[in-house]
Amino acid sequence: xxxxxxxxxxxxxxxxxxxxxNEEAKDTHPDQLVSKRxxxxxxxxxxxEPMGLVARDRKDYNPREFNISALELEKLSKQPWAYFTxxxxxxxxxxxxxxxxxxxxxxxxxxxxxxxxxxxxxxAESGDLERIRPAVNEVxxxxxxxxxxxxxxxxx
Numbered sequence: 001x002x003x004x005x006x007x008x009x010x011x012x013x014x015x016x017x018x019x020x021x022n023e024e025a026k027d028t029h030p031d032q033l034v035s036k037r038x039x040x041x042x043x044x045x046x047x048x049e050p051m052g053l054v055a056r057d058r059k060d061y062n063p064r065e066f067n068i069s070a071l072e073l074e075k076l077s078k079q080p081w082a083y084f085t086x087x088x089x090x091x092x093x094x095x096x097x098x099x100x101x102x103x104x105x106x107x108x109x110x111x112x113x114x115x116x117x118x119x120x121x122x123x124a125e126s127g128d129l130e131r132i133r134p135a136v137n138e139v140x141x142x143x144x145x146x147x148x149x150x151x152x153x154x155x156x
Contacts, residue, residue, distance in 0.1 A: 033083045033084075033087075033088040034092055036080075037084065040076060040079045040083075043076055044077075044143075048069075052136055054129075055129075055132060055137065061132075067124045070117075070121045070125075073121075074114075074118065084100075095151060098149065109142075109145065109146040112142050112146075113139070113142045113143065113146060116135070116141075120135040120136060120138070120139050
């Protein structure tokens with residue numbers, strides 16, 4: 001019985017140790033820059049994903065709802081960049097050093113993204129799904145391009 005208890009305690013301890021290793025560093029910056037920009041990026045995703053479903057015919061198209069989402073995404077598209085300050089490169093960021101080393105390129109990626117979102121808003125206002133589909137794809141492509149260049153997905 002004690003051997004079983006000992007094995008169980010060892011397994012529990014190992015599970016806690018693995019969990020602790022996977023736990024991401026806390027945002028300890030006084031201004032919580034990483035936390036603020038992450039919250040906005042998560043809202044990007046929550047806003048854009050349903051529009052992607054509409055564009056791929058996996059969700060019914062509601063023109064009013066879609067237009068509201070496009071306008072919300074446009075508003076969000078201007079927000080996270082202020083939190084990429086010179087002192088904003090600290091754990092637990094996933095931003096690559098290139099954000100700070102290549103500010104002109106990072107700004108160009110922001111502008112590209114905002115431009116694709118503006119085109120999506122225009123497409124949404126038209127109510128024409130044949131215009132909306134490629135506009136959604138361009139926004140998603142812009143996200144991916146920026147992530148590839150400026151986001152470290154390895155978790156470091």
